Amino acid sequence: MSAVLRPLSSRPRRRLTGRRIILAAVLAIAILFYLMPMYVMVVSGLKDATDVSIDQMWSLPKSLSAGGFAEAWRQLSPNLGQSFLLVIPATIISSLLGAINGYLFSKWRFRGSEVIFALVLFGMFIPYQSILIPLVQFLNKIGLYGSIPGLIVVHVVYGIPITTLIFRNYFANIPYEIVEAARIDGAGLWQIFRQIMLPLSLPAFVVVGIFQFTNIWNEFLFGLTIITNPRQQPVTVALNNLSGSFSVSWNVVMAGAVIAALPTLIIYVLLGRFFIRGMLAGSMKG
């Protein structure tokens, strides 16, 4: 895992060879390609309404203006709040559930637990289209359709496979001898979890927390189908509405895209190392 961050292989020669020139060119082109959409989004957002004619897309703003951002903020801030109301509880609950499940699946296995685990894992690969109709009816029946708590329930339940997987792999690396020693001292299943496993699992909580925060923040289909009131929809859905509305100019849409992306981008910049670990763990390998 930390292999991603391994130091440079020590190669002393740094001559300006043809190979190094090709390498630099490949990297330079790639960097421009990856940053281009971000450049367009930010630059457009900084232009004011008089400056946004479409043939000026690539040029820097003539005068700095918060025009796009101010308007996008006015439109999206309620939904931004809804997204936080959704993502924070959903991330916390699903991380705790994952920690307990992962602990039990790795240290308290029973007959058939491996098969059950595999069946749980399958849940993270299904297309959610294939469960939407019964899901909407179920939420309707329990009175949570159209509400943020309903959406939290959905994200917590469908988050079980991935959070369980990451915690299970994490706990699998903690030697079983520790559990055995604790049991000889008379500690039970819960005590071992609370007093030994939980204090050891902070890194796993960070990885799972970031992973779930990003996933749920970026999610679109559930937000679109389960929340019908536009004021309550998560920010990804609101951004899509904004983008499809003809009365909104495109610099506002671009600024809106930056605003909607900012929370996960900040996490990525601050905690990139854990972010990569979550992403690799989410691929089931690592």
Add this chain to the structure above:
Amino acid sequence: MAQGALERPAARTASPRRRLVPERLLSPLILAPSVIALFVFVYGFIGLTFWVSLSNWKTPKRDLSLIQPLWETYHRLFTTTRFQIDIRNSIIFTIFFLIGSVGVGLLLAIALDQAIPARGLIRNVFLFPYALSFVVTGVAWRWIFNPDSGITLLMDHLGVNWLLARFGTGPIRVDWLISPRVLGDIPMPDAVKAQIGIPVALIPVIIAAVWQLSGFAMAMYLAGLGTISNDIREAAALDGASLYRTYRDIIIPLLKPITISVLIILGHISLKIFDLVFAMSGKGPGFATDVPGIFVFEQTFGANKYNLGAAASIVMLALIAVVIVPYLARSLREVER
């Protein structure tokens, strides 16, 4: 190589003590609520969706009586031109998206495997799109591929169009996103009403998807490259193998398990792609960028044809299961060994 996800935890010894609930039962008891909830939400709901796909429910009013004949809705689904186009788009998208992401990801990983300055920073640049929502990506790339600005304009700025004019050809106008054209027309039996080729409007969507997810492939390859010991590289260098040969004949074959994982993970993402297309181009001209995910959404929540939407979602699930189930089974078998 990277360890399997389903590592086998050490075996357990029998409990020496008596408690209110025997500890043997405690683990399954605590697991039960969340596992049962998940099973209901996954397998129970899939079962219900399958039932809906066999029912008469095609108006806002719920009707769960079975349709006669039972396969009627599936038959209608597969003979619908739009759904045939969707399957074509899904396959074309998957093929080019996988080639693009794996190719770019591997290239970038190898580039970052060399001694270069600011390696960590550059890696982060390639990775950050992965942190974004597909909706953000779709919104941004939609404007970049707007026929009147974006790439078209860039061609002007970079002088490409000026150069083309010198050679007597017209300027390039990148209007792919609004083009209903389909490149190629592979002959098919009469039952296939969709034109089988590459829809031009899908190309920008593929580029956006590669932009977003090639960083994932790169990170996987970098993790894999980190596990290849320097001895192997040095041995190859001693034998006089060029850098190119070392990668082609030794390192890339060693990365094969990573490639398989990347293909399966990205493959299943592309088979269920929805948000990106929805935000970037929607159905597209002549359904040129329509995909099964959008079809299901529109039939179910737009047209209230619940049985048709349900049937299409079951087809999506089946396509993904074909990819994922062997992968899960293989990981499980590795554990048992």
